[in-house]
Amino acid sequence: MLEGFLVAAIAVPLGLLTGSLLARYVFGCIFKLYQNENMMMSTIQELIQRGESKLIVPWIYLLAIGVAMLTVFLSLLRPMGIAAKVSEVEAMRYRSEQTKKKIRKGYSDITVTRLAMVHLAGNKKKSLITICSMAITGLLCMVVATVLSCANPKEAADHSVMGEYQIAPIIDNNDKEHPELEWSQVQQNNPLTEELREQILQIDGIDSVECYLRNDAESDAFDGNREGMLGVPESGKELLEDGIIEGNATYEELKSGNKVIIDKNLLHWYPDLSIGDVIDVVTWDGGEKCRKQLEIVAIGDYDLGFTRYNYLIMAEEGLHSFSGYNLNMYYRIFANKKYDADVEAKLKTIIEENGRIQMEACFFRSVII
Known part of the structure; x- marks a missing residue:
């Protein structure tokens, strides 16, 4: 031993x-x-x-x-x-058999x-x-x-959800049984209304609700695929500008609707894109298609919680110009506690009553339809 x-x-x-x-x-x-x-x-x-x-x-x-x-x-x-x-x-x-004699050092x-x-x-x-x-x-x-x-689950949740809770409309593209869940249809009767926002703000423990917009963009530059465009509110101005790693763009410039920041993750799939390129895109205004030109003015590096896989980024006013319908996609809810059982219960009640929205949270993840 x-x-x-x-x-x-x-x-x-x-x-x-x-x-x-x-x-x-x-x-x-x-x-x-x-x-x-x-x-x-x-x-x-x-x-x-x-x-x-x-x-x-x-x-x-x-x-x-x-x-x-x-x-x-x-x-x-x-x-x-x-x-x-x-x-x-x-x-x-006992003597072990040896094929060769060896001289060993003795002690x-x-x-x-x-x-x-x-x-x-x-x-x-x-x-x-x-x-x-x-x-x-x-x-x-x-x-x-x-x-x-x-x-680290906590760190992963923090990076995937901004704030403590996030509410979004239920969307399911290419669902033949439920065509009303297509984004082009949802934006015509979007459940993320100003009344819903006020209802959430009235819950004790909720500090603020930030609204981020979204629309789809289809382009030959994306090999005919669709990519999401994100509209950032004034409250996200600092995060938007601080995330720029190449090029220059201000929040005011991105209100024009024809200038865009692309997230660096998009370059993994389309490495030929670069600053200064002007790309033709097709977007959706309700059930109608419209054509736009977007100039890439900068490249950014952002957390998933900020982009939610929408890698074409501009100010909310710029994205508003793409459609006359409601493009609200994310209500990002900031509370005074990371987790509050009463706040969670009240938000779930609102979601159940609405029936057309779903929720993600920082310390738990739930989808209620």
Whole structure:
């Protein structure tokens, strides 16, 4: 038992040290390979660079050491049982057969440490495999720990929902059984009305309700696909301007209706788009189509909670000019508490009574039809 644990005491630290040294290099290779294909990998890299997520986590080392020692203990039980059954006389008579004579360094006295070193030197292959396996174990533990530390539900919710709650109309495009759920039909009888907004504001605990607009845009520049256009209210002016990473645009300029910021995520699918391009789009004014020209004046980097996958962004006044109908898409509700059971219950009651809206929240996610 002592010999086995002493071997582990030498191999485990070496394995963990090797894994620690390899971790940053291996992560760098993974980031380089997937940085343009996987948003999660880019986010993890950014968090590590900002120091918000650590590759070296002490409790993971303790866990790895504990697992290794438990494994060593379990692996020693059977050979210890076999050795215990061998009598002293039989052990003294035992001579292992050797094909070649080797000159070995002798010791005047034998200790557990020297026995362990003899074992390591006499079984180089096994010792190397043990050290490499511990290195891989340590690396695997750190990879899993880093991914799990980045998969923070609270942080993910904060990035996917602005405010504490978000209410939107129920939309289902291309539903043959319910054509009234098409966005072109919903905007003609939009449930997100000013009366609904006032009703929400009357709930105790609600501080404000911000309204974001949306419309669809179809273009050859998008290979004939539809992309969402987002209309940002005056209250979102700072977020809009602060998110610009290339080019220049002010909130006032984006009120014209012919200038637009594109989110950098859109460039992943359409890399040929660039600042200064003018694209022809087809939008929907109720059931009617209308043609517009949009000039790309800047590229932005925004949270999902801000864009909701609508990667063409302008001021709300600009988007209002695209249609005479109600383009309200998101009521983003800010409360004085992150979670309040009374506020939640009252919002759910409003949703059930309306029957045409759905809700998302920061600490829970529910859809009520």
